[in-house]
Amino acid sequence: MANKVGKSFGSDNHAGVHPAVLAALAAANDGDAVAYGDDEVTRIATARLCAAAGARSAYLVFNGTAANILGLSLMIRPYEAVICADTSHLNVDECGAAERVLGCKLLTVPTADGKLSPRLIAERLTGRGDEHRVQPRVIQIAQVTELGTCYSLRELRELREFGQQNGLLTYLDGARIANAAAYLGCSLADIAACADILSFGGTKNGALGFEAVLVMSEKLADGAQYHRKQQMQLASKMRFLAAQATALLADDLWLANARHANAMAARLADAIAGLPGVGLAYPVQSNGVFAEISRQQAFRLGQDWNFHVWSEGADDRCVVRLMTAFDTSAADVDGLAAAVKAAVVSRET
Numbered sequence: 428m429a430n431k432v433g434k435s436f437g438s439d440n441h442a443g444v445h446p447a448v449l450a451a452l453a454a455a456n457d458g459d460a461v462a463y464g465d466d467e468v469t470r471i472a473t474a475r476l477c478a479a480a481g482a483r484s485a486y487l488v489f490n491g492t493a494a495n496i497l498g499l500s501l502m503i504r505p506y507e508a509v510i511c512a513d514t515s516h517l518n519v520d521e522c523g524a525a526e527r528v529l530g531c532k533l534l535t536v537p538t539a540d541g542k543l544s545p546r547l548i549a550e551r552l553t554g555r556g557d558e559h560r561v562q563p564r565v566i567q568i569a570q571v572t573e574l575g576t577c578y579s580l581r582e583l584r585e586l587r588e589f590g591q592q593n594g595l596l597t598y599l600d601g602a603r604i605a606n607a608a609a610y611l612g613c614s615l616a617d618i619a620a621c622a623d624i625l626s627f628g629g630t631k632n633g634a635l636g637f638e639a640v641l642v643m644s645e646k647l648a649d650g651a652q653y654h655r656k657q658q659m660q661l662a663s664k665m666r667f668l669a670a671q672a673t674a675l676l677a678d679d680l681w682l683a684n685a686r687h688a689n690a691m692a693a694r695l696a697d698a699i700a701g702l703p704g705v706g707l708a709y710p711v712q713s714n715g716v717f718a719e720i721s722r723q724q725a726f727r728l729g730q731d732w733n734f735h736v737w738s739e740g741a742d743d744r745c746v747v748r749l750m751t752a753f754d755t756s757a758a759d760v761d762g763l764a765a766a767v768k769a770a771v772v773s774r775e776t
């Protein structure tokens with residue numbers, strides 16, 4: 428990453444590791460422990476994850492893509508399909524992992540804001556019972572979505588009910604589930620209750636690197652440990668993944684981290700939304716601000732600041748993604764907001 432003036436707003440993955448996570452890793456490094464998860468730290472971490480989400484079992488993996496693949500692998504057969512938003516991380520940014528590893532088809536749906544609805548899903552339910560057609564089996568949603576938006580609990584419950592009525596399982600990509608819980612003011616269990624399987628993201632929340640696959644029913648967990656091993660996600664030194672989870676779950680650090688990141692995004696949105704020529708492409712409901720500015724402004728801003736150009740329009744406009752993290756400070760945000768303002772003003776002169 429090029430060395431720019433301030434904190435990176437490119438991704439919550441650009442942030443370092445939370446000190447409490449580092450301390451937990453150091454503590455877990457005291458002596459030996461049995462490998463492959465048969466150790467005390469892993470037992471504690473998985474029990475706490477299950478208790479927080481109301482899940483039956485939890486499986487730690489190395490990253491978010493692996494969590495999505497492991498979760499989905501417990502739900503579908505080769506001729507079954509996954510319905511997801513066309514903007515979803517699963518569809519756009521996982522290099523076809525689902526297609527390659529699971530060999531399944533993704534039935535993508537265009538959405539206004541990254542969120543699926545029963546009406547949008549219903550449009551993809553054609554061909555059921557026709558042996559020539561792939562059979563829809565899973566609704567894949569992300570909470571937070573790839574566009575920074577959140578489903579309300581009511582929307583999640585409607586999706587869940589629709590799925591149950593139509594023989595569809597629900598997989599929830601929770602790479603940023605902490606930010607969603609913070610935004611909605613709800614518990615992990617409130618969100619998890621609307622899924623059959625979900626992931627809990629640690630990495631973007633201040634971990635060094637771990638995600639958990641949480642399985643809500645005993646039936647779906649059948650064979651999960653074998654799938655994880657085949658998918659090369661069984662960590663030999665599992666206690667170091669587990670220690671990160673225990674650190675984030677202790678005193679609800681995961682929620683505090685997410686609340687802080689969300690608050691910084693809200694502060695940034697407040698500061699720049701009213702500037703001339705600056706718009707918000709999506710409502711700010713997490714730790715991501717998707718701002719619409721001109722390409723020239725984006726170029727100017729990019730000289731000094733790290734962010735992601737999300738999409739470019741046919742005209743001179745583009746959408747930039749500005750992400751905050753657990754360690755983004757108010758001064759970082761104010762510095763970026765001042766730079767956006769300067770870019771806007773220099774455009775006008």
Ligand SMILES: Cc1ncc(COP(=O)(O)O)c(C=O)c1O
Nearest residue numbers: 490491492493516569573600602
């Ligand atoms: C919503 C979502 N799901 C999954 C992932 C995948 O995570 P990883 O890059 O750790 O595989 C990401 C990463 O950015 C994400 O934003």
